[in-house]
Amino acid sequence: MTDRLTIALDAMGGDHGPQVVLPAALRVLKKRNDLDLLLVGDREILTRELAALGGGDNPRLHIEHASQCVDMDELPSHALRFKKDSSMRVAINLVKEGRAQACVSAGNTGALMATARYVLKTLRGIDRPAICTALPSMTGHTWMLDLGANIDCTPEQLFQFGLMGSVLCGALDDNSSPRVGLLNIGEEETKGNETVKEAAGLLSTGAMNYVGFIEGTDIYGGEVDVVACDGYIGNIALKSSEGIARMIAFYIKREFSRNILTKLVALIALPVLKSFRKQIDPRRYNGASLLGLRGIVIKSHGGADVLAFANAIDVAALEVEHNVPELISSQLHNILSERQAG
Amino acid sequence: MTDRLTIALDAMGGDHGPQVVLPAALRVLKKRNDLDLLLVGDREILTRELAALGGGDNPRLHIEHASQCVDMDELPSHALRFKKDSSMRVAINLVKEGRAQACVSAGNTGALMATARYVLKTLRGIDRPAICTALPSMTGHTWMLDLGANIDCTPEQLFQFGLMGSVLCGALDDNSSPRVGLLNIGEEETKGNETVKEAAGLLSTGAMNYVGFIEGTDIYGGEVDVVACDGYIGNIALKSSEGIARMIAFYIKREFSRNILTKLVALIALPVLKSFRKQIDPRRYNGASLLGLRGIVIKSHGGADVLAFANAIDVAALEVEHNVPELISSQLHNILSERQAG
Incomplete structure (x- = not known):
C-alpha cells in the first residue's frame, strides 16, 4: 500500500487562474514529497506558464488538458450543460475516476457545487452538501x-x-x-x-x-x-x-x-x-470543504493569492489523509441504523 | 410655541439601572438647556441616588414613580400582562400622554417592542415596527x-x-x-x-x-x-x-x-x-430607534455605560427635533395615495 496523494487543481479557475495556481502548486510540492498534483486546464497555456516559473520538469506536476473555462458569473445550470470540458469539470471527473483523491478550485462557487453534486453525488443520508x-x-x-x-x-x-x-x-x-x-x-x-x-x-x-x-x-x-x-x-x-x-x-x-x-x-x-x-x-x-459528497472538493476563495491557494491544497491533503468522506459516511450509517432500530 | 424638549428615561432598565441612567441624564442636561428629563422608576431609590450624585436640585430633572421593573429575561407577554406599572411601561405611557416627546430604555428589547406597540400603536401603513x-x-x-x-x-x-x-x-x-x-x-x-x-x-x-x-x-x-x-x-x-x-x-x-x-x-x-x-x-x-410607531422610542444597549446611554438620549432628542414619526407617516401617506390612484 502506498501513502502517496494525488490532488487535481482547477488551474484556470478563480480571479487569477494559472498565475496563482501554478506558483501555489510548486510551493506545496516543495514542502511535501508524498504529493502529486494534476494541473487541469489549457495544456498550451499551462506548459508555457509552468516553464516560465521553472517548474516544467517537476516529475510530480502533471498537466491534464481541458479546453473550456467556467466564468466566475456563469449560471451553474449553464456550466453544467455547456462546459463539459471545463477545467473545473475535468478536475472533478479525475476525483470520480479515482485518478485524484481530491480536487481544489477557486472558480465559481455555484458551478463548483452543482458540478460536484452532479458528478460525484452526495453520500447516502445527506440531502445536500454544505460549504464548511x-x-x-x-x-x-x-x-x-x-x-x-x-x-x-x-x-x-x-x-x-x-x-x-x-x-x-x-x-x-x-x-x-x-x-x-x-x-x-x-x-x-x-x-x-x-x-x-x-x-x-x-x-x-x-x-x-x-x-x-x-x-x-x-x-x-x-x-x-x-x-x-x-x-x-x-x-x-x-x-x-x-x-x-x-x-x-x-x-x-x-x-x-x-x-x-x-x-x-x-x-x-x-x-x-x-x-x-x-x-x-x-x-x-x-x-472551504464541500462536505457531504462522495469525494473531496475544496473551494478556494476566488481572489486567493499564492499563499492562500497553497493553504487550500493543504486542506485537501488533510482531508484525504483523514478520509473525511468515509468518516462522515460511516457516522451517518450508524445513525441511520439506530433510527431504523429505534 | 416653545422648542423645549421633554424625554422620559426608563431609569430602572438595563444591566445597571439608575447607576448608569442618572449620571447619563445629568451629563446630557449639562450639554443642552432646552431639555427636560423625566426619570421613571422607584421614587425612593431615584431620589436617594440622585442626591448622592448631587443632582437632586436640578430643576430640569423630574422623577415619575413606577413601582415595578421588567426583568431582562422576562417574556414580553408576561411584562405586558403583569408589569403595568413598570418603569418601562410608564415611560412609554408618558409619550402616549404627550407629557414626553420620546422615551429611552436600556431594558428587555422584546418587552420594550411589545409594550411600545401595544401602548403607542403603529403608524398607518406600517405592519410592524423595526429596530434601526x-x-x-x-x-x-x-x-x-x-x-x-x-x-x-x-x-x-x-x-x-x-x-x-x-x-x-x-x-x-x-x-x-x-x-x-x-x-x-x-x-x-x-x-x-x-x-x-x-x-x-x-x-x-x-x-x-x-x-x-x-x-x-x-x-x-x-x-x-x-x-x-x-x-x-x-x-x-x-x-x-x-x-x-x-x-x-x-x-x-x-x-x-x-x-x-x-x-x-x-x-x-x-x-x-x-x-x-x-x-x-x-x-x-x-x-436604536423603534421605527414605525406613533411616537419615539429609543432602545439603549442593556450593558450601556454612561457615555453610551447619554448617546441614546441624544438620538431621542434628534428624532424629536426632526419629527421622525410624522415624516415617516407623511411619506407613507403619499405612497399609499399614489398606489390607490395608480
Missing part, C-alpha cells in the same frame, strides 16, 4: 457550515450539517468531542423560527456533543468548535464579518498614516501589528 | 433595519423598512437621497429567496433611491446609506460583526501585551490606537 470552513476564534478556530450553498434548509439538513462539521472537526483537529452549536438570534430555547427549534430537537438526540443555540457573537468566541446554520444566514454572518474586519483594517491603516509622527509609530509597531495580523490572516483560513 | 441603528462605515455610518424585531418578514414589510430607514437617514443626516440597499447573499438579481426578490421589485418602484441587493461585506463599506433586511439576518449580521470585532480587539491587546518590549510599543502607539478606537467605538452608536 474554519474561521479564526479567540481560542483557535471554529468550523462553520453551511456558508451559502443551501438557502432554505430543513431541520434534518441542519442536523446533517452539525454532524458533518462534528466529524470534520473530530478528524482534522483530533478533537474527540467537538462542541456543536446551532446559530440563532438568541440563546433561549424560545428564540428563532420553527426550523431551528426543530433542528435543535434533532441535534439533541445524542449523535454528537450538541451544546445548544449560539448567537452571532459566539462564532468567534471559542465557546463552540462547530457552528451549524443554513447557508443564508451563514453567508450573511461570514460576509458581515469580512466587511467589518476590512473596515477595522482600513481605520487602523488610516490612523497610522495620518502624519509623519503616526507613521513613525507605525514603523515601531509594525512587528506587533504583523504578528496580530497573522493571527487572523484570512489566507490562513482559505480552503 | 447607525453602524460605523468606511465613509461615516450606515443605517440598518430590522435588527431583530421581526423574524419572518413579507416583501411589503421589507419595503416599509427601506422607506423608514430612508426617511430617518434623510432627516438625521440631512441627506436628500439616501441610497437604500437590500441585504442578500449576492448582488445578482437571481440570488436569494422569493421574499427578497419580491421586495426588490417593490423597492424599485421609485418611492426611494433603491440601489439593489448588497452583501454582508457592503454594510461597512459606505456604498449605501441604509441597509434593509429582515430581523433574523439583521440580528445575525450585527452579532457576527460584534463577535469578530471583539476577537480582533482581543488579539490586538494580546499582541501588544506579549512582553515588555511590545508593552513599550503599545505605550507609544496608544494615542493612535485610541484615535482608531474612537472611530468605531460602539458607545458612539448606542441608541
Whole structure:
C-alpha cells in the first residue's frame, strides 16, 4: 500500500487562474514529497506558464488538458450543460475516476457545487452538501457550515450539517468531542423560527456533543468548535464579518498614516501589528470543504493569492489523509441504523 | 410655541439601572438647556441616588414613580400582562400622554417592542415596527433595519423598512437621497429567496433611491446609506460583526501585551490606537430607534455605560427635533395615495 496523494487543481479557475495556481502548486510540492498534483486546464497555456516559473520538469506536476473555462458569473445550470470540458469539470471527473483523491478550485462557487453534486453525488443520508470552513476564534478556530450553498434548509439538513462539521472537526483537529452549536438570534430555547427549534430537537438526540443555540457573537468566541446554520444566514454572518474586519483594517491603516509622527509609530509597531495580523490572516483560513459528497472538493476563495491557494491544497491533503468522506459516511450509517432500530 | 424638549428615561432598565441612567441624564442636561428629563422608576431609590450624585436640585430633572421593573429575561407577554406599572411601561405611557416627546430604555428589547406597540400603536401603513441603528462605515455610518424585531418578514414589510430607514437617514443626516440597499447573499438579481426578490421589485418602484441587493461585506463599506433586511439576518449580521470585532480587539491587546518590549510599543502607539478606537467605538452608536410607531422610542444597549446611554438620549432628542414619526407617516401617506390612484 502506498501513502502517496494525488490532488487535481482547477488551474484556470478563480480571479487569477494559472498565475496563482501554478506558483501555489510548486510551493506545496516543495514542502511535501508524498504529493502529486494534476494541473487541469489549457495544456498550451499551462506548459508555457509552468516553464516560465521553472517548474516544467517537476516529475510530480502533471498537466491534464481541458479546453473550456467556467466564468466566475456563469449560471451553474449553464456550466453544467455547456462546459463539459471545463477545467473545473475535468478536475472533478479525475476525483470520480479515482485518478485524484481530491480536487481544489477557486472558480465559481455555484458551478463548483452543482458540478460536484452532479458528478460525484452526495453520500447516502445527506440531502445536500454544505460549504464548511474554519474561521479564526479567540481560542483557535471554529468550523462553520453551511456558508451559502443551501438557502432554505430543513431541520434534518441542519442536523446533517452539525454532524458533518462534528466529524470534520473530530478528524482534522483530533478533537474527540467537538462542541456543536446551532446559530440563532438568541440563546433561549424560545428564540428563532420553527426550523431551528426543530433542528435543535434533532441535534439533541445524542449523535454528537450538541451544546445548544449560539448567537452571532459566539462564532468567534471559542465557546463552540462547530457552528451549524443554513447557508443564508451563514453567508450573511461570514460576509458581515469580512466587511467589518476590512473596515477595522482600513481605520487602523488610516490612523497610522495620518502624519509623519503616526507613521513613525507605525514603523515601531509594525512587528506587533504583523504578528496580530497573522493571527487572523484570512489566507490562513482559505480552503472551504464541500462536505457531504462522495469525494473531496475544496473551494478556494476566488481572489486567493499564492499563499492562500497553497493553504487550500493543504486542506485537501488533510482531508484525504483523514478520509473525511468515509468518516462522515460511516457516522451517518450508524445513525441511520439506530433510527431504523429505534 | 416653545422648542423645549421633554424625554422620559426608563431609569430602572438595563444591566445597571439608575447607576448608569442618572449620571447619563445629568451629563446630557449639562450639554443642552432646552431639555427636560423625566426619570421613571422607584421614587425612593431615584431620589436617594440622585442626591448622592448631587443632582437632586436640578430643576430640569423630574422623577415619575413606577413601582415595578421588567426583568431582562422576562417574556414580553408576561411584562405586558403583569408589569403595568413598570418603569418601562410608564415611560412609554408618558409619550402616549404627550407629557414626553420620546422615551429611552436600556431594558428587555422584546418587552420594550411589545409594550411600545401595544401602548403607542403603529403608524398607518406600517405592519410592524423595526429596530434601526447607525453602524460605523468606511465613509461615516450606515443605517440598518430590522435588527431583530421581526423574524419572518413579507416583501411589503421589507419595503416599509427601506422607506423608514430612508426617511430617518434623510432627516438625521440631512441627506436628500439616501441610497437604500437590500441585504442578500449576492448582488445578482437571481440570488436569494422569493421574499427578497419580491421586495426588490417593490423597492424599485421609485418611492426611494433603491440601489439593489448588497452583501454582508457592503454594510461597512459606505456604498449605501441604509441597509434593509429582515430581523433574523439583521440580528445575525450585527452579532457576527460584534463577535469578530471583539476577537480582533482581543488579539490586538494580546499582541501588544506579549512582553515588555511590545508593552513599550503599545505605550507609544496608544494615542493612535485610541484615535482608531474612537472611530468605531460602539458607545458612539448606542441608541436604536423603534421605527414605525406613533411616537419615539429609543432602545439603549442593556450593558450601556454612561457615555453610551447619554448617546441614546441624544438620538431621542434628534428624532424629536426632526419629527421622525410624522415624516415617516407623511411619506407613507403619499405612497399609499399614489398606489390607490395608480
